[in-house]
Each structure stands twice: as C-alpha cells, then as structure tokens.
Amino acid sequence: MAISMGGDPDQPMMEMNTTPLIDVMLCLLIMFIITIPPQTHAVKIDLPTPDNSPAPDIDPIKNKLTIDESNQLAWNGTPINLQQLGEYLAQTKQFPVEPELQFQPHPESDYLIVDRALKVIKEQNVTKLGFVGNEQYGRVF
Known part of the structure; x- marks a missing residue:
C-alpha cells in the first residue's frame, strides 16, 4: 500500500511495495x-532443607563471649572455636532484635586470638558489641 508522492499518475510506480514482504x-x-x-529438561535433586532454628545456647537478649588465659573461646560458658563463633553470630541475625554481644578477653590471653575473634565479629556485622571487664584496668595506666 505504497503512496505515490508526486510524479505522473499515469506512470507505473517504480518503488517496490515492502508491506506484504514484512x-x-x-x-x-x-x-x-x-x-x-x-x-522441558530438568535435573531433579533433593536438596537438604536448612535448619533455621537457633542454637539452644543462644540467648535472644545478650550473649557473652570470653577468652580465658589458655586462649580458649567460650560462648555463654560453652567452649567453642572461631568457626562455631561465626555460626553462632550468624544465627543471632535471625532474631527480630539483634542480641547484645558482651566480649571479655582475659588479660593473659594472646592478642592474636583476641584479634581473630574480633575479625569474626566484624565479618558477621555485629552492631551491638560491648567490652566487659575493662573497668579492672582503669587504675593500671
């Protein structure tokens, strides 16, 4: 349905009509x-369901992380390692309100262990962190 613009109406059209082609x-x-x-190709795999229930020894209000003089970490009195610390901190994120984490290293514990524990705490984006027991060093300096 091409429209001829100008030219002699008695002459045949020279342009090809492309509408039927399109x-x-x-x-x-x-x-x-x-x-x-x-x-329709699909691979059927039974995936394990994650256990979203928090650990039984995680308090929804406050938890205490201690490091004793033998460099052993303890979560609310239960001995743990750094990997378990990361898992416990990740589980605290499931609560509607993040519980407070109280951190109390022993004065004789290695700085490296304390630093690694603080690194795990930072990686887990803990926002409610308090250092407990610092008042005992108030008169030392």
Whole structure:
C-alpha cells in the first residue's frame, strides 16, 4: 500500500511495495517460535532443607563471649572455636532484635586470638558489641 508522492499518475510506480514482504516475514517468525519445542529438561535433586532454628545456647537478649588465659573461646560458658563463633553470630541475625554481644578477653590471653575473634565479629556485622571487664584496668595506666 505504497503512496505515490508526486510524479505522473499515469506512470507505473517504480518503488517496490515492502508491506506484504514484512507481513510474510512476521508470520514466518511467529510460526517458527510456535514450533520450537519447550525446554522441558530438568535435573531433579533433593536438596537438604536448612535448619533455621537457633542454637539452644543462644540467648535472644545478650550473649557473652570470653577468652580465658589458655586462649580458649567460650560462648555463654560453652567452649567453642572461631568457626562455631561465626555460626553462632550468624544465627543471632535471625532474631527480630539483634542480641547484645558482651566480649571479655582475659588479660593473659594472646592478642592474636583476641584479634581473630574480633575479625569474626566484624565479618558477621555485629552492631551491638560491648567490652566487659575493662573497668579492672582503669587504675593500671
């Protein structure tokens, strides 16, 4: 349905009408899309369900992390390692309100252990952290 602009109306049109060509191409494209088989291949795997219940020794209000003179970490009195500390801190994020973490290293504990524990605390984005027992050093300096 081309419209001739100007020229002699008695002369034949010199431009090719591309509208039918485009219509045919669109119909062929739709036919090809319809005939493509749907992707039905699937791999069925039974994935384990995560246990979202917090550990029984995590207090929803406050928890205490201590390091004794033999460099042993303890979570509310239970001995743990740095990996378990990260897991416990991750589980505290499940509570609606983040519980307070009280951190109390012994004066004779290694600085490296204290630093590693603080690194794990920082990696877990703990926002409620308090250092407990610093008042005993008030008169030392």
